[in-house]
Amino acid sequence: xxxxxxxxxxTAKICGLEHVLHSKGHLYIEKxxxxxxxxxxxxxxxxxxxxxxxxxxxxxxxxxxxxEPLFFCFGLKGKSDEQFIMxxxxxxxxxxxCVFTHCSFPKAxxxxxxxEAVFKIGKNAKFYYxxxxxxxxRSGAMVxxxxxxxxxxxxxxxxxFLLTKGSVGQTSIELDAVLKANARIEIETKVLGKNSKDIVxxxxxxxxxxxxxxxxxxxxxxxxxxxxxxxxxETYARSAGAIGHIDCHEIVSGKSVAKAVPIVEVSxxxxxxxxxxxxGKINQKELETLxxxxxxxxxxxxxxxxxxxxx
Numbered sequence: 001x002x003x004x005x006x007x008x009x010x011t012a013k014i015c016g017l018e019h020v021l022h023s024k025g026h027l028y029i030e031k032x033x034x035x036x037x038x039x040x041x042x043x044x045x046x047x048x049x050x051x052x053x054x055x056x057x058x059x060x061x062x063x064x065x066x067x068e069p070l071f072f073c074f075g076l077k078g079k080s081d082e083q084f085i086m087x088x089x090x091x092x093x094x095x096x097x098c099v100f101t102h103c104s105f106p107k108a109x110x111x112x113x114x115x116e117a118v119f120k121i122g123k124n125a126k127f128y129y130x131x132x133x134x135x136x137x138r139s140g141a142m143v144x145x146x147x148x149x150x151x152x153x154x155x156x157x158x159x160x161f162l163l164t165k166g167s168v169g170q171t172s173i174e175l176d177a178v179l180k181a182n183a184r185i186e187i188e189t190k191v192l193g194k195n196s197k198d199i200v201x202x203x204x205x206x207x208x209x210x211x212x213x214x215x216x217x218x219x220x221x222x223x224x225x226x227x228x229x230x231x232x233x234e235t236y237a238r239s240a241g242a243i244g245h246i247d248c249h250e251i252v253s254g255k256s257v258a259k260a261v262p263i264v265e266v267s268x269x270x271x272x273x274x275x276x277x278x279x280g281k282i283n284q285k286e287l288e289t290l291x292x293x294x295x296x297x298x299x300x301x302x303x304x305x306x307x308x309x310x311x
Contacts, residue, residue: 003036004028008075011104014165015132017071020100025070029054031083040066043097053084053114062092062122069128070097074113075104079140082112093122093152101131103143108136108169115145121155121183133163133171139197141169149177151185153210161189164309168198168227175203181210181239188218190309193227193256200227205234208242208271215244222305223256234263237271246275251282251308253301 004021008028012021025043028035032054039045042064046057060066076083091097105111121127135141151157163171168191177185191200200223206215217233235244250258262275282304290300 004073005030005075005077007077007106008073008102008104011106011134012073012102012132015102015134015162017100017102017132020069020071023069023071023100025066025068027056027070027072029074029085030077031081032085039070043070053086055086056088058087058089060089060091060095060097063094064092065096066098070099072099072101073104074101074115076111076113077107078111079107079109080111084114087115087117089117089119089127091119091121091125091127094124095122096126098128099130101129103131103133105141106134106136109138109140111141113141113143113145117145117147119147119149119157121149121151121157123152124154125152126156128158130160131162134166135163135169135171137167139167139169139195141167141171143169143171146174147176149175149185151177151179151183153180154182155180156183157185159185159187163200164190164192167195168193168200170199172201173203175205177206177215179206179208179210179213179215182212183210184214186216186218189231190220191229192221192305192309193223193229194225196226198223198227200229202230203232203234206236206244208235208237208244209239210242211239212241213239214242217244217246219248219260220250220309221258222251222253222308223258224253224301224305226255228257230259230261232261232263233275235273236265236267237273238267240268240270242268242271244273246273246277248275248277249308250279251305252279253282
């Protein structure tokens with residue numbers, strides 16, 4: 001951890017990542033330069049630093065099961081820096097890995113972070129992925145990550161994306177997943193837009209291509225004080241036994257905008273997709289209950305939003 005900038009350590013702690021700061025397997029990148037990297041036995045890493053960006057290939061070898069999580073930290077120390085990262089992660093057949101990623105832009109005024117990632121999960125492999133962002137307090141970040149995901153027969157992918165600390169800025173996230181037979185995926189996203197400069201767009205798309213594949217898309221978001229949040233979950237079931245569900249819940253407070261769009265398509269009569277979506281103001285009864293216990297309206301609102309983010 002000695003090679004990780006102090007500002008990144010601080011924001012990682014703000015995001016609740018103390019437990020992975022000392023992970024033996026790590027990758028630290030600032031701008032488009034690797035500060036430090038180390039992988040445990042059975043995991044191969046290849047890095048190509050280029051003027052316009054950085055490419056990272058990580059391969060978890062067949063049958064390897066990591067004993068502790070890997071920790072990846074991508075960040076920008078300056079107020080107006082740029083970063084472009086192309087991570088390709090291959091989890092080979094029967095492997096099992098957990099990765100925590102922290103994207104940190106603590107001083108962002110006009111920074112740009114772009115990512116184009118490809119994750120491939122082999123047969124009966126498991127990949128647990130959790131990503132925490134901190135974009136500073138000035139809504140000065142432009143963050144555009146795109147992920148293409150392929151899950152082979154019997155594979156499993158679990159993703160948890162959190163952007164609830166600090167400001168958001170302009171954030172546009174796209175995930176596009178294809179699942180083979182008996183593969184499973186669970187995607188969870190939590191985002192909070194806090195002011196008129198916070199504009200968020202999340203699009204999660206899952207194609208259940210193989211028989212008996214399963215998916216869950218879970219989205220939680222809040223827009224307050226002029227924030228704008230758009231969340232779209234898409235699931236396409238193309239084979240017998242495929243089952244998917246989209247669960248989207250958004251809260252809007254003040255002169256803000258929240259929009260939820262579930263898209264479901266079934267092209268096999270033995271498949272099934274369900275969805276539920278809700279967008280609206282904070283429950284008045286819950287608000288009044290908290291206010292009768294001594295909280296002002298602002299604090300009560302924050303507490304209700306925080307509780308939703310923990311669902």
